[in-house]
Amino acid sequence: MTLAGKNVVLGVTGSIAAFKAVALASELVRARTLVDVIMTASARQFVAPLSFQAVTHRSIFGDVFAANSELNIEHVELAERADIVVIAPATANTIAKLAAGMADDVLGCTVLATDAPILLAPAMDAHMFDNPATQENVARLRARGWEVVGPAAGRLASGLVGVGRLVEVEELMGAIRALLGRSGDLAGRSVVVTAGGTQEPIDPVRYISNRSSGKMGYAVAEAARDRGAQVTLISTPTALPAPFGVQVVYVNTAEQMLAAVRDAVQEADALIMAAAVADYRPARPSAEKIKKADADVWQLELVKNPDILAQVRGDFVRVGFAAESQHLLENALAKLHAKQLDLIVANDISTPGSGFAVDDNQAVLLDAQGERLALPLMAKRELADQILNKVIKLLGQRRAK
Ligand SMILES: Cc1cc2nc3c(=O)[nH]c(=O)nc-3n(C[C@H](O)[C@H](O)[C@H](O)COP(=O)(O)O)c2cc1C
Incomplete structure (x- = not known):
């Protein structure tokens, strides 16, 4: 490219x-x-x-x-x-x-x-x-x-x-x-990207997380950088190296991610939330390692995490991801409207070779004006560029307003 x-x-x-x-x-x-x-x-x-x-x-x-x-x-x-x-x-x-x-x-x-x-x-x-x-x-x-x-x-x-x-x-x-890429089509723009699965502590050694590898978010961050943007990547711990020329802020939990996003979007032109944020977290994480007890069942109480996209608003393009295993478009559209996003990347995680932890992804891009772009299975880096093409269009429409 x-x-x-x-x-x-x-x-x-x-x-x-x-x-x-x-x-x-x-x-x-x-x-x-x-x-x-x-x-x-x-x-x-x-x-x-x-x-x-x-x-x-x-x-x-x-x-x-x-x-x-x-x-x-x-x-x-x-x-x-x-x-x-x-x-x-x-x-x-x-x-x-x-x-x-x-x-x-x-x-x-x-x-x-x-x-x-x-x-x-x-x-x-x-x-x-x-x-x-x-x-x-x-x-x-x-x-x-x-x-x-x-x-x-x-x-x-x-x-x-x-x-x-x-x-x-x-x-x-x-x-x-x-x-x-310094003089690319995102030169002078500031883009904030989130990546990875949040880690919600149960005790000092255990946490609840998900299968997100961070690959999609890192691909978006690198693609934006290569098109000239100033990029802040808010990432949970992943196996991926920090991309050159990208400011990386490491977080663990959804609450930490919310604080980091709030901080980073002050000057942003776009926020792209590729991270898989846990919906719930343990209600009372223990300060000490929880010992095995005699009981066969252990109940863990969970409380709702903040909804980052719903809480962070401002004059920038907001892009969400919907990873779904059923009713893909219906669920993605509901999320797009509920959170008043500009764009949602809907991906069907049940498609073989697509979604979590792999290098490829198959997605449909849905925007707030009702435009729909169904993309074939492609490398996450290619999908990242497709998302950024849409973001650039949306940024242009904002300026025209
Ligand atoms: C085995 C060996 C390894 C060397 N490794 C380095 C090195 O990693 N970095 C360095 O600055 N010089 C290193 N040198 C010294 C340079 O090769 C030497 O300064 C040489 O004049 C550099 O020439 P150039 O800058 O024109 O390539 C090494 C020399 C030897 C014999």
Whole structure:
């Protein structure tokens, strides 16, 4: 979607993490981008250019004076056709050179000659990264508008545990999508998304929850980010990594989610409630772990949770989800009207391969004007974009009012 057909210039430098750049190049190709790899001379000590060539099916660049280049003046041409320049992994040495504006290799020349956004993913020993020289260089590049992702904390090649690891490919892909999407059709908009199933405590070790994995909400948050929105994701604990460039607020219970949503919607243009909020919670959660008793039956008293969508109103587009196992459209329409939503995403959780915890979803979008869009089974990310198409339309109608 955002990535298909884009030109990505991938700069690879002499770090032990250079092998991860092969996986990144492979992911970029899978996302149908055109990847031009520039390797520094040191990078070639770590990974053979052939690895990148095999993955990208393109020549690898690196020698400013190469006579056999397919390009005219390669660093200028690469710079001009780049939609984004990604330097991953970026060594302390390269970061210092780029901060100083040096151009003694193809990567340096390309960076100086390009107008494209630049993403830097540092990878080095923790002490090298902590060093004031490196910190100053990174700060200078940030001040020039470069985006910096990582480094992450963890075990480093030196044996040290600290901040210096190259971030994982998934996070790099998220950062690339976010940067390329900056001028998308949601640029300047603020979107709040909720995700996951709330956890309502019974005692300090037990809770009541549901099968929501958070995948639908995370897909909406990432899709909105990739279209240029400022995104706040209010999430229960899930197995999913925090998406790059999205502000994540973690909550457990419905009451906490209500407070977080109220806070987040102050400046919002849209609220998309993909979370599965428990209707009821234990009336009196115990402060101590409840011990097993002799009785065969244990009765747990439940009280009603706040209805977040019914309580949070304002001048923003409100989107709800209705996960139903029967009377899908009837129930979804009732919810749409009762909560005065602008849009409801009705999904039939009894459809095989659709709904909770899977990557796909089949839904019908129903809006307050009576428009109905029945969608086939599709990836949650695709459905997220369909929902956002509708949100953009609804935002336009609001402005026209
Ligand atoms: C085994 C090994 C691993 C290295 N890993 C890193 C690293 O992760 N980050 C870094 O900044 N430098 C690392 N270096 C040092 C760089 O390779 C060295 O500074 C080199 O000049 C970088 O050149 P380049 O920035 O042009 O690629 C490593 C060196 C060796 C020998």
